[in-house]
Amino acid sequence: MMHDYFIQIVTLIGIYSILVIALNLAIGFTGLVNLGHMVFFGIGAYTSAILTLHGVPWYIAIFAAGIMASFLGAIIAAITVRLKGDYFAMVTLGLAFIAIAVSRNWISLTRGALGIPGVPAILKDNLYYMLFTLAVALICAVLSYMLVKSETGRIFQAIRDDETAVAILGKNTYFYKILSIAISTFFAGIAGSLFVHHIQFIDPTIFGLEFFVVILSMLIAGGLASIIGSVVGVSLLYIISESLRFVVVSPSLIGAVREMLFAVVLIIILLVKPRGIFGKVDV
């Protein structure tokens, strides 16, 4: 029993690590405050769920989930990345509400609020699925690390610091911002796929802001512009959150208590380390 519980925790830490690393590529490394990140996580999850339920092999479905999320991410980025700072953040925040509305009302595809049950598991043994998830998370982390150390990654970070200066150095910032979002949403889609095959159910709540606030807290706790920080942020906050299971709290209060605990932990981290645990730039 405890063994299964541990596997469950590690599997979700692996999935959330991919999701937070992906968010870090956009916010921490490129300075694009994409508040609609969960939309692409959800698109990846729905894509993978629908494809596998129609007989598509899981290894194609996972890849298709990333591609679909990335494709839609690139289209939305092409329309929105010219907006500066807060305006970009507000538009991407609006995406979450649009995604919820679409997934609730496109009943023929998503079964609306009822959600899609019975999403097939990729591997029957949870231990193997945990190892598979960790392997994918490791690949995503290594690829992200190689990206941020590359010339393209340097340009992303320069855009974060001063977009105008990048443009006058001959770089097409519009293209690089779209590329950053496309890569970020690709990883978010992969995370969504892994998530849905683990939970084996999906409904429109996957796009909800409550979940995004948790993911954003993990990013900030670990620190912006740090791959290892993302993994540490996820592990720390998820384990703290899980520890509430061992504290006697009324089930009706557990959500509120968890959010309060997240806020307290985040405040303590930022007081001690204003850039987050491994952060390289200001929050």
Place this chain on the structure above:
Amino acid sequence: MLSLKNVSKSFGGVKAIDKCTFEIDETSITSLIGPNGAGKTTLFNIISGLTMLDSGVITLLGGKISGMPAYKIARSGISRTFQLTKVFRNMTIRNNFLIAKNASEDEMQKLLQMVFLHKTLDTTASELSYGQQRLLEMARALLMPHKLLMLDEPTAGVNPKIRHELKSILKNLRKEGKTVFLIEHDMDFVMDISDVVIVLNEGKVLKIGKPKDVVKDKKVLEAYLGK
């Protein structure tokens, strides 16, 4: 080299640049001066593509650059600095350079010596003083492949030592036959290094000439000191 013909720009009802026409010759140092609000930085932003002009034509070495996005203008050969320094603060000096060009370690080290910036390439830009950040920005602009170097108030907010160093850098650039176009308020600095001075007032070109002629011009004195 750089030619502006009837370049105009308005912001709402305010005419910031009004039919500006002038040319900048190769291998010269040209200074753009004028009272505050004359439109100097706006003109720099128009030339470098950061602000769209309303009318007129700008050419660089005969090729039209007006209407092009900033990154294409930069690729066509214009490198510049800003009035408020724009270095990549969270990045090292090395990475600041590498955004401009894939330079070798040797090339980057020589550049640091050239601009009197005695720091290692691994120093983060945010650790530099404001004056040192100006030197880094200038070094980065020099590294960027260019035909014309535009400097917006290079001596603003820097101490006398760095000001002296900037003057030395510009004199060396002149010796190397570089073409420089700069905005500057320090008249001694302008008189010392400029081949040509362009005076801008209320968005219009008031006077173009050699430094010694410009300072004696009655209209220029009126623009600066009032009637």
